Amino acid sequence: MTAAPTTGPDATTEQAALDADGSDPGWRELFVVPPAEGGPYPQAAYLVGNSLGLQPVATRADxxxxxxxxxxxxxxxxxxxxxxxxxxxxxxxxxxxxxxxxxxxxxxxxxxxxxxxxxxxxxxxxxxxxxxxxxxxxxxxxxxxxxxxxxxxxxxxxxxxxxxxxxxxxxxxxxxxxxxxxxxxxxxxxxxxxxxxxxxxxxxxxxxxxxxxxxxxxxxxxxxxxxxxxxxxxxxxxxxxxxxxxxxxxxxxxxxxxxxxxxxxxxxxxxxxxxxxxxxxxxxxxxxxxxxxxxxxxxxxxxxxxxxxxxxxxxxxxxxxxxxxxETVGMTTLRERSIRLTGYLERVLDDIAASRPLTVITPRDPQQRGCQLSVRIDQGDAGEVARRLRHEHGVITDFREPDIVRAAPVPLYSTYHDCWRFADALTRLLP
Known part of the structure; x- marks a missing residue:
């Protein structure tokens, strides 16, 4: 078995995200992922496990x-x-x-x-x-x-x-x-x-x-x-x-x-x-x-x-x-993947923050945060941004008053490609 990487990919391209998912895949197959309401991908990029976690596949039988x-x-x-x-x-x-x-x-x-x-x-x-x-x-x-x-x-x-x-x-x-x-x-x-x-x-x-x-x-x-x-x-x-x-x-x-x-x-x-x-x-x-x-x-x-x-x-x-x-995966393993995944999300957001009106207000030090990044929308309606992310791009986040879009790449089931999709959608929605 190939050892998991110690950091997420430095490159912020879609292909780099897909490659990272191949080497650091998580346990997505053990969860029921909602379908995307918009965009070219069949499954939603579900980045709102900080509000409601996804359903494990085994739950129905229980x-x-x-x-x-x-x-x-x-x-x-x-x-x-x-x-x-x-x-x-x-x-x-x-x-x-x-x-x-x-x-x-x-x-x-x-x-x-x-x-x-x-x-x-x-x-x-x-x-x-x-x-x-x-x-x-x-x-x-x-x-x-x-x-x-x-x-x-x-x-x-x-x-x-x-x-x-x-x-x-x-x-x-x-x-x-x-x-x-x-x-x-x-x-x-x-x-x-x-x-x-x-x-x-x-x-x-x-x-x-x-x-x-x-x-x-x-x-x-x-x-x-x-x-x-x-x-x-x-x-x-x-x-x-x-x-x-x-x-x-x-x-x-x-x-x-x-x-x-x-x-x-x-x-x-x-x-x-x-x-x-x-x-x-x-x-x-x-x-x-x-x-x-x-x-x-x-x-x-x-x-x-x-x-x-x-x-x-x-x-x-x-x-x-x-x-x-x-119990099967272990909190240490999850935390290690969380740091990699959230670090990658931070990098792709950094890439677009220089030219888009957004600010990540979550601490940059991985030891001072979990997996959630809170993105302040500096111009425009953050609630409308969250709505369009879901309905036009199949990216599910959530909105908090007055101007915050929260995205949480949960290490059990979120992917690097989910993070890339979020950033890519923001580049299309923000002027």
Missing amino acids: ILADLDSWGRFGVEGFFDGERPWQSYPQRFAASMAGLIGAGPAETVIMNSLTVNLHLMMASFYRPRGERVRIVVEDNTFPSDSYAVRSQARWHGLDPDDAVVRLRPRPGEHHLRTDDVVDLLRREGPTVALVLLGAVNYHSGQLMDIPAITRATREAGAVSGWDLAHAAGNIPLQLHDWDVDFAVWCMYKYLNSGPGAPGGAFVHERHVDDPAMPRLEGWWGTDAAVRFRMDAIPQPPPTADAWQVSTPSALGLSPMRAALDLF
Whole structure:
């Protein structure tokens, strides 16, 4: 077998992209790729796995198998058959733990991201005295912003005062780690929670999770991370980095289907803390006594204690094929290909940026980004550009207000030719 190249091609021609796909092919054949709506190619150049990952080919059979179990066993499908549903959350949490650098006891699959964020903040955001503030990025994902503001109001605080929004320096696109650390050193006694996106959804910046987490703990605050754009995109070591909690969704880079249940991480030092408050439900009590319906819950000494209600077997079903792929390929291999692929996309965009009104606002250092590049359209309507990319050229990206087109060459299934098609289409659409 020929060894994979250490970098993508230097040449930015179509033939160079096709040659690179021959030597560094990825695993595209294991996914269902949508047809192109426009352009000369039959398949879409799908560069929007940062919003919804593609369907693994094996997913259909897994869902049908669970439908068959429902038909054959009814409610006993939770306990009978080859794949009892009751064990799904733990089975998938064990696989997920390896992707985020956690132990299975620190990982739980449940709910959706924002629901999990509220459940985590119910435990970890406990404002007292002057320590009431929540630190977020100014351009954090809107749902996170809504959640932290509502938590501040829930505690009787004015969210405009309690929520601190970090902004890049004037003229810059990214937060500097030193600026975050400096704020925590200056104002740490007023900070209760630092909640940042590990990879910012808008700019694609990968934050320095270990350094910011360390500064947060030194300030006496709680460190929480939104991994929506990080899980399955970059290697993570949440346990070793001493993160307090994290939440994520499974439908972006983790390819588990639209609206798939999400996940949460709780560091082991918290899972067996009897003083830790939680919002509780029957699925968060020990499985051995769950059906006794005791008036007093008996939570296990694991992150499962944060579960509230019965998980959706059909919602969890697509995770099997998706997580099996990650276990087979390995996050290290994926990250290496991601750096090559995203580096090539950056080069082809650089080629046209000199003569077209666009700017890549994602950090150029591969260690400060995942696979997403955010392209600012400096003249014209970025939303219209994204629409025409899809309908006229078969290139699927997405638009973020006010002027950003995001493109994410996902290493599992994107190709160098996809990247070339994106750049080629931009040269035709931008004056």
